[in-house]
Every structure is written in structure tokens, then in C-alpha cells.
Amino acid sequence: QHLPALTALSPFPEFPYFIHIHAMKVKVLSRNPDDYVRETKLDIQRVPRNYDPSLHPFEVPREYTRALNATKLERVFAKPFLASLDGHRDGVNCMAKHPKSLSTMLSGSCDGEVVWNLTKRECVRTLQAHEGFVRGMVVRFCGTSFFTVGDDKTIKQWKMETPGYGEEEEPLNTILGKSVFTSIDHHQKEGVFVTCGQQVDIWDEQRSSPIRSFSWGVDSFSCVRFNPVETELLASCASDRSIVLYDMREATPLKKVIMNMRSNTLCWNPMEAYNFTCSNEDYNLYTYDMRYLDKPFTVHMDHVSAVLDVDYSPTGKEFVSASFDKTIRIFPKDSGHSREVYHTKRMQHVISIKWSSDNKYILSASDEMNIRLWKANAAEKLGLLAPREKAAVNYSQKLKEKFQHHPQIRRISHHRHLPKSIYSQTKELRVMKEARRRKERNVRKHSKPGSMPVVTEKEKHVVTVVK
Amino acid sequence: MFNSIPQKSDPFPGSAPVPEEKLKKFRRGVKGELPPRPQYKLRDVVIRSEAASDLAQKQNARYDLMLPEDAGFLEGDEDEDTCTISQDDIVDAVDITAGAKYFNLTLSQFGPYRLDYSKTGRHLLLGGRRGHVTCLDWQSKQLMCEMNVMETVNDVKWLHSEALFAVAQKKWLYIYDNKGIELHCIRKFNDVLRMQFLPYHFLLATASATGFLQYLDVSVGKEVVAICTKAGRLDVMAHNPHNAIIHLGHSNGTVTLWTPNQREPLVKMLCHQGGVRSVAVDKTGTYMVTSGMDKKLKVYDIRAYRPLQSYFLPAGASCLSLSQRGLLSAATGDIVQVYRDVWGIPVTKPYMAHRAKGSVWGVHFCPFEDVLGVGHGEGFTSMVVPGAGEPNFDGLDANPYRSAKQRQEWEVKALLEKIQPELIGLDPSQLSQVDHSTWEQRHEDRVQVLGFDPLAKEKFTPRLKTKGRSSSGKVEKRKKQVAHEDQRDVIRQTVEDRMKIDKERKEKEKKKAAAAGQKSALDRFRK
Numbered sequence: 001q002h003l004p005a006l007t008a009l010s011p012f013p014e015f016p017y018f019i020h021i022h023a024m025k026v027k028v029l030s031r032n033p034d035d036y037v038r039e040t041k042l043d044i045q046r047v048p049r050n051y052d053p054s055l056h057p058f059e060v061p062r063e064y065t066r067a068l069n070a071t072k073l074e075r076v077f078a079k080p081f082l083a084s085l086d087g088h089r090d091g092v093n094c095m096a097k098h099p100k101s102l103s104t105m106l107s108g109s110c111d112g113e114v115v116w117n118l119t120k121r122e123c124v125r126t127l128q129a130h131e132g133f134v135r136g137m138v139v140r141f142c143g144t145s146f147f148t149v150g151d152d153k154t155i156k157q158w159k160m161e162t163p164g165y166g167e168e169e170e171p172l173n174t175i176l177g178k179s180v181f182t183s184i185d186h187h188q189k190e191g192v193f194v195t196c197g198q199q200v201d202i203w204d205e206q207r208s209s210p211i212r213s214f215s216w217g218v219d220s221f222s223c224v225r226f227n228p229v230e231t232e233l234l235a236s237c238a239s240d241r242s243i244v245l246y247d248m249r250e251a252t253p254l255k256k257v258i259m260n261m262r263s264n265t266l267c268w269n270p271m272e273a274y275n276f277t278c279s280n281e282d283y284n285l286y287t288y289d290m291r292y293l294d295k296p297f298t299v300h301m302d303h304v305s306a307v308l309d310v311d312y313s314p315t316g317k318e319f320v321s322a323s324f325d326k327t328i329r330i331f332p333k334d335s336g337h338s339r340e341v342y343h344t345k346r347m348q349h350v351i352s353i354k355w356s357s358d359n360k361y362i363l364s365a366s367d368e369m370n371i372r373l374w375k376a377n378a379a380e381k382l383g384l385l386a387p388r389e390k391a392a393v394n395y396s397q398k399l400k401e402k403f404q405h406h407p408q409i410r411r412i413s414h415h416r417h418l419p420k421s422i423y424s425q426t427k428e429l430r431v432m433k434e435a436r437r438r439k440e441r442n443v444r445k446h447s448k449p450g451s452m453p454v455v456t457e458k459e460k461h462v463v464t465v466v467k
Numbered sequence: 468m469f470n471s472i473p474q475k476s477d478p479f480p481g482s483a484p485v486p487e488e489k490l491k492k493f494r495r496g497v498k499g500e501l502p503p504r505p506q507y508k509l510r511d512v513v514i515r516s517e518a519a520s521d522l523a524q525k526q527n528a529r530y531d532l533m534l535p536e537d538a539g540f541l542e543g544d545e546d547e548d549t550c551t552i553s554q555d556d557i558v559d560a561v562d563i564t565a566g567a568k569y570f571n572l573t574l575s576q577f578g579p580y581r582l583d584y585s586k587t588g589r590h591l592l593l594g595g596r597r598g599h600v601t602c603l604d605w606q607s608k609q610l611m612c613e614m615n616v617m618e619t620v621n622d623v624k625w626l627h628s629e630a631l632f633a634v635a636q637k638k639w640l641y642i643y644d645n646k647g648i649e650l651h652c653i654r655k656f657n658d659v660l661r662m663q664f665l666p667y668h669f670l671l672a673t674a675s676a677t678g679f680l681q682y683l684d685v686s687v688g689k690e691v692v693a694i695c696t697k698a699g700r701l702d703v704m705a706h707n708p709h710n711a712i713i714h715l716g717h718s719n720g721t722v723t724l725w726t727p728n729q730r731e732p733l734v735k736m737l738c739h740q741g742g743v744r745s746v747a748v749d750k751t752g753t754y755m756v757t758s759g760m761d762k763k764l765k766v767y768d769i770r771a772y773r774p775l776q777s778y779f780l781p782a783g784a785s786c787l788s789l790s791q792r793g794l795l796s797a798a799t800g801d802i803v804q805v806y807r808d809v810w811g812i813p814v815t816k817p818y819m820a821h822r823a824k825g826s827v828w829g830v831h832f833c834p835f836e837d838v839l840g841v842g843h844g845e846g847f848t849s850m851v852v853p854g855a856g857e858p859n860f861d862g863l864d865a866n867p868y869r870s871a872k873q874r875q876e877w878e879v880k881a882l883l884e885k886i887q888p889e890l891i892g893l894d895p896s897q898l899s900q901v902d903h904s905t906w907e908q909r910h911e912d913r914v915q916v917l918g919f920d921p922l923a924k925e926k927f928t929p930r931l932k933t934k935g936r937s938s939s940g941k942v943e944k945r946k947k948q949v950a951h952e953d954q955r956d957v958i959r960q961t962v963e964d965r966m967k968i969d970k971e972r973k974e975k976e977k978k979k980a981a982a983a984g985q986k987s988a989l990d991r992f993r994k
Contacts, residue, residue: 023544023547024541024542024543024544024547024549024552024556024560025540025541025542026539026540026541026542026552026557026560026561026853027537027539027540027541027561027853028539028557028561028565028568028837028851028853029536029538029539029565029835029836029837029853029856029858030561030562030564030565030568031536033868035535036867036868037868037870045870045872045873046862046868047862047863047866048535048859048860048861048862049530049861049862049863050534050859050860050861051493051527051530051531051861052492052493052531052859052861053492053493053495054709054750054751055857055860055861055864056861056864057667057708057709057710057750057752057895058667058710058711058886058895059495059895059896060895060896060897060898060899061667061886061890061895061898062667062884062886064890064898065883065884065885065886065887066883066884069883069884406898437917441917441918441919444918444919445918450928454919454925
């Protein structure tokens with residue numbers, strides 16, 4: 001296509017006035033700086049915005065780079081250890097959360113002392129509760145008194161407030177039992193508590209003998225817990241590798257599930273009434289739906305030694321587990337692997353663990369007489385955040401979620417330093433598991449097809465359910 | 468018994484509708500299909516994120532109505548050609564600040580000038596062939612620095628801000644401060660003829676007379692890669708602002724596309740019958756305009772690599788530049804012509820034209836202003852082209868009115884989100900797509916390790932029943948029942964969905980009919 005030659009411009013620069021006059025409509029962009037520059041130094045800067053995508057190219061690579069930076073910074077700021085509460089003179093055995101006060105926490109140790117700890121990080125009150133181990137403690141739902149059980153076969157109830165000057169530290173009530181009690185838990189609304197030892201006993205606070213006893217051919221129970229939502233239900237861990245479910249209103253236990261190895265403790269999900277997680281001796285934790293006990297909802301595998309205690313976060317989305325292998329792991333409730341692991345050279349076998357009721361802190365009690373305070377989110381900035389800080393944190397969080405599956409970002413966000421023993425133990429366990437799987441695969445390959453059914457990982461750990 | 472106060476009902480219920488063209492402007496990517504129903508968690512995540520994305524796009528489209536400035540325009544009378552309107556006429560017709568944007572700098576001593584505008588459009592860099600290098604704030608005519616480097620200057624380019632610029636001198640590449648202080652002399656980059664700066668990657672791409680295409684990372688000062696193009700002297704260079712690909716034009720009529728990740732060109736296009744004289748790419752990365760020694764001006768769609776238009780210019784075009792709003796300036800000899808919308812309906816005449824004082828050596832549109840800068844043998848001319856610049860800039864990206872503090876903050880943020888050169892490719896959004904091939908590879912590896920496919924469905928073997936209920940016919944029937952079960956599920960689901968859609972459509976139609984059927988003569992008195 002031909003374009004016409006340029007129409008003539010005036011060739012005589014001395015005569016700038018043309019013969020033809022143009023009647024035209026013309027507008028040239030001219031911005032008034034007053035609209036774009038601030039008036040005084042005390043104003044904020046003006047930032048006009050245009051969200052046209054052609055003015056903002058490379059959206060995806062820039063967001064990816066921001067996500068990568070956010071992930072790296074999260075690892076840089078991941079310093080979860082806050083404080084160590086010392087004061088105990090023997091290994092700490094159990095802990096109890098105060099239902100109404102975030103800053104109070106009780107702990108019981110192996111020489112019978114029950115120590116109060118204000119989380120001003122100091123000990124507020126000490127009392128000699130039992131001769132021998134303090135096996136379990138629980139604070140009453142109103143927060144005015146608490147119960148402890150110990151190796152001297154007694155249940156003692158104490159007042160929450162510190163005794164006045166000159167007053168002796170005396171329990172409100174002492175109940176003597178026939179055998180050692182191993183755990184205690186209190187009802188959420190009524191004055192009823194349950195202990196377990198050789199059988200599971202339900203006590204009324206006014207009586208000195210249990211109102212009901214459950215037993216199912218087992219000689220010892222290690223842990224009993226009331227359901228926080230369905231307050232009439234309870235569950236207990238027994239020494240015949242089973243978990244037994246009870247209803248307080250019935251005369252006999254409901255049902256029990258027998259597993260391959262014994263469970264140490266269990267914890268009900270505070271948000272979902274029917275789910276509970278138990279910590280097992282075979283290095284795993286199992287989340288069960290209490291309606292379908294034939295196979296666990298999820299198997300959580302990451303520890304390299306027996307898991308001793310488990311506690312749910314108040315949101316019900318995550319839980320924390322304490323293990324004999326000197327580490328604490330935080331698991332999301334539906335995931336098979338942990339999202340976080342905390343360890344310290346000084347922390348030995350972790351016996352008890354609690355997640356604080358404001359969802360921010362984790363308290364771990366270990367057998368070297370220390371209680372440690374950790375952050376639940378290792379990279380979180382504590383304290384009051386400015387609105388811009390909050391917005392930046394939310395933005396980084398969303399970016400990390402969006403790009404979490406990209407290999408480089410996944411590699412950085414999953415990276416955790418582990419002590420040498422745990423790292424090598426993990427590798428060894430993986431090799432062992434791989435070997436077992438390979439053997440099973442070979443047997444299946446060389447036997448008649450269909451004679452060896454595929455048993456899923458979840459079904460492997462449950463032996464039977466008994467009604 | 469009281470009658471309730473009659474509530475006025477909103478005649479336009481719901482939120483205001485957004486016009487479709489505005490929504491199309493903000494639409495990104497293609498909505499893929501949802502994952503199948505058994506993957507309920509993934510499906511939920513995808514539905515939610517798509518809803519959030521839709522909301523964001525709608526809000527952007529709504530905000531678009533509130534942008535403060537409008538684009539410029541030039542309209543002549545019915546029988547008048549806009550290309551006959553001269554710069555002086557325009558200056559007479561507009562206000563004094565706009566009129567001041569047309570000026571001439573007479574610098575006839577130091578050779579034809581090449582020019583570059585900074586990304587914000589505020590600062591201008593001029594480099595004369597005989598060594599004169601100057602940078603100034605062209606709106607306030609404030610000189611920042613002026614010097615003579617005493618060597619041939621092939622090209623000048625601003626780096627990421629108005630603080631640094633690069634000058635390709637006779638032998639090596641030099642980096643200067645905006646006060647004229649020489650900061651670096653990079654000897655690895657020799658015989659550089661043309662330079663392009665990729666702003667989001669902080670990469671300076673240089674094309675040399677020896678056929679090397681080199682990338683320099685200006686934030687860390689390292690050479691990223693030196694590619695031997697084996698195509699002879701490289702003196703035609705452009706970059707695609709959408710995906711940071713470098714376009715090189717060669718004397719055999721081909722245009723090649725390069726990334727720093729590959730030693731071979733990504734794409735080779737045969738564009739002209741003679742050599743290629745100039746290349747320009749628009750800001751959305753859709754169109755490429757090339758001009759060649761065969762006096763043709765061709766427009767290509769580089770997303771599909773198709774030729775769109777081909778024009779014949781009697782004298783060819785030596786320099787091309789595309790503005791932010793799609794105006795094309797083509798310079799031949801000492802005449803500069805501006806065309807509007809070359810890729811749509813074929814253009815018959817230029818939008819504007821101007822004769823410069825000397826032969827044109829470089830043209831460049833100023834970002835965010837209706838100005839075209841022309842570097843020629845007698846100096847520099849800045850001409851007014853109404854409708855060239857983007858009227859509304861984004862304050863967080865390139866803000867011509869930024870203060871020093873804002874510039875510092877922007878620089879830090881830009882450095883933090885600097886894109887690595889490995890991510891440069893033809894499709895910049897490749898990172899957001901699902902990598903199916905890797906998933907399939909991983910699945911195959913897992914099947915091999917486990918010995919069976921964990922995602923495969925087990926074959927259904929019916930249980931043998933006693934008392935003659937297990938005859939072969941009955942067994943086959945049972946097998947067919949199971950085989951059709953999942954098909955039945957899918958069919959049931961689609962039927963449910965379709966019924967729901969039908970029901971909704973019927974309700975909508977009923978509502979529309981009810982609203983339409985209420986026309987009465989008294990409607991005019993209704994408020």
C-alpha cells in the first residue's frame with residue numbers, strides 16, 4: 001500500500017503564517033503539578049494508582065520473587081524459643097492450664113511439688129502436694145480450685161489463691177484411694193471429675209467414693225480425658241494397647257479400639273467434637289473419628305521415638321506433640337507430617353506439653369527439670385503490630401501459600417535443622433520402612449494375584465474394634 | 468392496626484454492572500476447568516481463589532472509571548488532514564505548559580544525536596556522535612550534567628533511575644553518574660553499538676559490532692551471559708517490554724528473538740527482503756513493527772508470529788518508535804511521520820508529520836507525555852504529538868512527580884523484587900501454570916517404587932454367592948452394575964447441575980417478565 005508523500009509544510013520560515021487556517025480540536029496532556037505533589041511537608045505523599053495490567057508487566061515472576069523472599073525471611077526470623085522456667089528440683093511430670101487466666105500455669109514434678117508459674121516467667125507458689133510423683137493435675141472449670149493426684153494414692157483439692165501470711169498450705173479436700181491414680185480430668189460444667197488408675201472412676205466433688213467405676217478387663221489405664229464439646233463423653237488409654245470410649249451416663253464403656261502398640265496420652269479436638277488424637281509408642285500419632293474407630297482418620301508420622309504427650313491448639317487446626325526423642329513437633333490436624341520441629345541441646349526427653357489458650361505459645365516440660373516457653377509460629381512477631389505491618393504479614397503469608405508448591409520455595413520452607421542423632425535416626429527408619437515395603441511388594445509379586453490384599457497404611461495400625 | 472410504612476424498593480438492585488470491555492482489559496489468564504468432584508478440597512480452593520480473582524478484576528474495572536486524566540487527541544475539520552497541522556499551530560492552540568513541550572536544541576557541532584528518556588519520562592539523555600553527552604530534566608530545562616567524552620558515542624541509555632546512565636563509546640562501555648562522574652569502564656563489553664535496558668530484571672543488554680549479545684546485571688555489576696550470535700554486526704535492537712525478550716534485526720532480513728538462558732535464538736523470523744533497518748515492539752507485547760531496506764513497513768503479531776499489515780514507504784524508515792498508546796513514529800531522512808493504529812484497519816495517511824532540522828538519527832516517545840523526542844544531525848527536537856502518552860501513571864511504579872524519599876523507597880522495593888534472568892521466557896506467566904509433565908514423571912517414578920499404582924482403581928471381583936445365585940449371567944450382571952456406577956455418578960451430577968441452571972434461568976426469566984409486564988401509563992409519574 002502506498003502512503004502519500006508528505007503534504008507541503010511552509011518552506012519559508014520567515015513567513016510563519018500559513019495561508020490556510022486550521023480549525024481543529026486539540027488537547028495535549030498537561031498535568032497540574034498541584035494535583036500530584038503534596039502541599040506541605042506535613043501531608044502524606046500523593047500516590048495516584050492505575051491498575052492497568054499493561055503498566056505492571058511480569059506479575060507472576062515478581063510475585064514469585066516476593067514469595068521467595070518472604071520464605072527466606074521466615075527462615076531468618078524463625079526463633080521460637082522464648083524462655084526457660086526453672087525452679088523445679090526434679091523432672092516435671094505434668095502440667096495444667098488455667099481455664100480463665102492466660103498467665104497462670106501449673107506444673108507437677110516427680111518429687112511431689114506443685115509449682116505455680118506466672119508467665120512473667122517466675123514461680124509464684126510452691127507447695128508440697130504428694131510424696132512421690134505427681135501423676136496428674138487439672139484446674140476446675142471455674143478456676144477457683146485445682147485437683148492433683150499422685151503416687152501416694154491420694155486425690156487432693158487445693159485452693160487457687162495463695163494462702164495469706166502465716167496460713168499453712170492445706171488441701172481443701174483429700175481423698176484416699178485403693179490404688180495409684182495415674183491421671184485426672186474434670187468435667188467442663190458440673191462438679192464431676194474422673195480419675196484413672198486400675199479402673200476409670202467418676203467422682204462427685206462432694207462424695208469421697210466414686211459414683212461410678214468402669215473397667216474392661218484391663219489392669220491399668222494411663223490417661224483419661226473428658227470431651228470438651230460433648231461433655232458427657234470420655235476416653236481413656238489402657239495398657240492393653242487400646243483406647244476405650246465411655247459415656248458418663250451409661251453403666252458400661254461404649255467401645256474400644258485395640259492398636260498395635262500402647263497409647264500414652266490422648267487429646268480431644270476442641271473444635272470438632274468427635275475427633276481425638278492419641279500419641280502412641282510406635283513413634284506415631286493417630287487421629288480417630290470416634291464414630292468410626294476401625295481405622296484412624298490420619299496417621300501422623302515424624303517422630304523417631306515414643307510420643308509421650310499431645311495437646312491441641314484452641315483453634316483445633318493444629319496440635320503439638322512431645323516425644324521421648326527430645327523434640328517437639330507441631331502437626332496440622334489433617335496432615336501426615338509435621339510442619340515444625342523444636343529442639344534444643346539442653347532439652348532432654350519431653351514429658352508433657354501444652355498449647356496456651358491464646359494460640360500463641362507452647363509450653364514443654366522435660367525431665368531435666370525445666371519448662372520451656374516457645375512460640376507457636378516461629379517467625380511471628382509478638383506484640384502489637386502497626387496496621388501496615390499486619391498488612392505486610394498477611395500479604396507475605398498469602399504469597400507463601402500461593403507459591404508453596406514450587407520446588408525452590410518448598411525446599412526452603414521445609415528446611416529444618418535437626419540434631420545429628422535425630423537426622424540419622426530418621427534416615428535409618430526410612431530405610432527400614434522401605435525395606436519392609438519392598439519385601440511386601442516382592443511377596444505380592446510372586447504370589448497368586450489377589451491372595452495378598454493391599455492393606456493401606458491407616459488400616460495397618462488397628463487390630464480390632466470391640467463394642 | 469397500622470399499615471407498615473411503604474418501603475421504597477431499589478429500582479436497580481444489586482451492584483452496578485461493569486461494562487464488558489473494561490472487564491476484558493483486566494482479565495488475566497484463562498479459566499481452566501475445575502478439578503473432578505472427588506478432589507473436594509482442591510476444588511474448594513480453586514473455586515475460592517477464582518472468586519477472589521474475579522472480584523479483584525471487577526474492582527479494578529470499577530476503579531478505572533475514576534482515573535483523573537484523559538488522553539490527548541487531535542481532530543481536524545471534516546476535509547482537513549491532521550498531518551498538515553504543524554507544531555506551531557498546535558502550540559498556538561494549547562496552553563502554555565503544553566506549548567513549552569515543543570522546543571529545539573540546536574547542537575550542530577557534535578554530530579547526530581541519539582536520545583533516551585528515563586522510565587518516568589522526566590529526564591532526557593542525549594548523546595552526540597562526536598562525544599557530547601548531556602542529561603537534563605527536559606520539562607524544567609534544568610541541566611543535570613554535560614560533558615564531552617572525547618570519543619565516538621554509539622548509544623546512550625538510562626539505567627533503572629535518573630541516577631545512572633550507560634554510554635557505549637568507541638571501544639568500551641562506560642557507566643556515569645548523573646553528575647557526569649565516570650563510575651565504571653567495563654572492558655568486557657567492547658564495540659557496543661546498541662543497548663536496551665530491561666527495568667524489572669535490572670539487566671542491560673548490549674549488541675556489539677562483533678556479533679555478541681551481552682547481558683549485564685547492573686544491580687550486582689556482573690555479566691550474566693555473553694552470547695555469540697554468529698550473525699555479524701548487530702546494530703538493530705529492540706526489547707519487548709511484556710516478556711523482556713530482545714529482538715535483533717539482521718542484514719539478511721531476519722529478526723531473531725533472544726533470552727539470556729539460551730545460546731540459540733528462540734525464534735527466527737524472516738521479515739524483509741533486504742536488511743532490517745529498525746524494529747519496535749508495543750508495550751503489551753502483541754505487535755512488532757519492522758522496517759527494512761526494501762522500503763516496506765511491516766506489522767506482525769508476535770504472539771502468533773503472523774504478518775498483519777505491510778505498507779510501502781517511498782523512502783523507507785530508518786528509525787521506529789512506538790508510544791504507550793500505540794502511535795508509531797517512523798523517521799526517513801529528516802522527516803518524522805507519526806501513524807495511528809497501524810495494526811488495525813490499514814492506514815492510508817500519517818496522523819502527524821514534521822520536518823526536523825537535520826537527518827534523523829533516533830526517535831523516542833516520552834513515557835506519560837504527549838511528546839516525541841527526535842535526535843538529528845543539528846541537535847534535538849521535542850515535538851508535541853497529542854494522544855501519544857498514557858495519561859494516568861501508577862504512583863508505585865513510575866511516578867514522574869516522585870520525591871527523593873519516594874524514589875529511594877521505590878528503588879529498594881524494585882531491587883528486592885528483581886526478577887532473576889532464568890525466568891525470562893516467551894511467556895512470562897509460565898510459572899503460574901501447572902507443570903503437568905513433571906507430575907506425570909513423578910507419578911511414574913512412584914508407581915515403580917511402590918510396585919503398584921496408588922491412584923488406580925482396583926478391579927471389582929464380585930463375591931461368590933451360594934445356592935446357585937452365582938451363575939455366570941448373574942456375576943456378569945453384578946459386574947456391569949459396578950462398572951456403570953461411576954458413570955451413573957457423573958451423569959447424576961451433570962443432571963443435577965443442569966437442573967439447577969435451568970431452574971435459575973427460569974427464575975430469572977420470570978423476574979424479568981414480571982418487571983417488564985408492569986408497564987403502565989402512570990410510569991412517567993413514578994419517581
